[in-house]
Amino acid sequence: MIRQKLWALQSRYAPYFFVSPFIALFSVFMVYPLCRSLVLSLYKAASPRSMKFVGLDNYRFLLRDWAFRGAVINTFYFAIVFMSLQIPLSLALAVALNGRRVYGRMFLRFAFFSSHLVGNVFVAIIFSMMLTPRHGLINKAIGAVFPFIGTETQWTAKPLLAMPAIVMASLWLSVGYGMIYFLAALQGVDRELYDAAEMDGAGRWDRFRHVTLPGLKPVLRFLVLVGLIGAFQLFELPFVLFGQTAGPAGYGSTIVMYLYFMGFDAGDAGFASAVGWVLVLIILLISLLQLRGLRAGRDD
Template identity: 35%
Template structure:
């Protein structure tokens, strides 16, 4: 029996080799290279020899107003998008868990934005947020307010640029949460709802005391994954606003790309990447530790 277990363990380790090789090649190795480059003065196209500069790039990164603004925008983006998107996905999942005619069509329509390329979604929303009375959103708001609404240039307004990207992200990603939570809803035994109804529990009490406890683990998974995805937002920013206006919608990844490829400052971009990686790792571990304390994650 022991020999059989050892044989199964060896087979299991061999089966994980492709995944471990992928992690090493595409995550571990790039991170190690970024750490090494962050201590140098490497600049793309520079004739100067590469030299060790210590922590200068880290001091430069934290002294960069655009980088600090990007960190703030990332945190604000996560604090708003994660709960709103999760609540929207939960509401859609609860609605589509009920039996009604054409339910499959609504499931398809709500999930469709998830499979669209994010670049395509961003371009569509650029058209929706187009300035002037001919813009879709401006026209709709003008019609709803009977002409009171003043047309705005959402993507070129510092007060509206980041919220516009948030709306785009929420619309594009809510279907993912919906599918995960819908699968969780279908795994909750119907007997629990029947027992709660027999005890006189109304719809709200059944939702609070049966649905939410039954969705604890799917909700935790959705929150953690959505938090990680919200910190790595880039495509929408690059296509819709390019971080503007006045860095109002920039993010850390956008600043990394701008420094590395637009300005050729590879070493400062590597330092920003390392700092951001450690922040996201700390947030993920904190969430996991919190869930472990509640007995939901092992």
């Protein structure tokens, strides 16, 4: 009798039991810090013990701070340049590898993807050596192919070259990663559609535009959304590459780097939280725009 009752209890409360450890951690380490950071963003915090309520002053200051404006512009610049290079390059590689008779496809796929296994920090360390003027591998290669540029390019010391250096490292890190997604999607496109298009006399380009591209749309959207969100959180690459500074004349600074410097170098947790909420706002706006695009795309 008691056994039966216990048995009934365990089956009835099983789902609550299964989700409870997650809910406990989720509340303590996600919901609470989120709410706390919203409150914190209204305070000036010199140390954990001395906090002063300042209302929206943190946000007001942010709007006027030129260093923050620079970080925002840098981040947007990176996101736009990086995405408009990564997506076409990944797609081109995937299409090239998806040909009917390509030898060594497994090797090629691994060769392009392998860089994604290297963490951001390690990529930054490797690139900091390869970008060295005169002796670095990249400058030597540039000097060999374009003798008029030479080998003296100061990638990490010239303000205007700061973001291009970061874009270069990011591309090495993620073109192969995008390629894997496109390859999977290409394999899902119906072969018969190509044959039908060929019968109708569609050329190579027409087939790509009207058969391949529509089949790739979901993956394309996914990669753009994930890529943009990641781009706006850019931190490790510039932070390590520029030796834990904001880069030459601040041209390597990003929103998250600004947050880090304010929160953990200057030590104002309140102000840093306000920076964080501006980042939240930007990312939510981008996601909303994407979702609207998704809906508009479904209609046609």
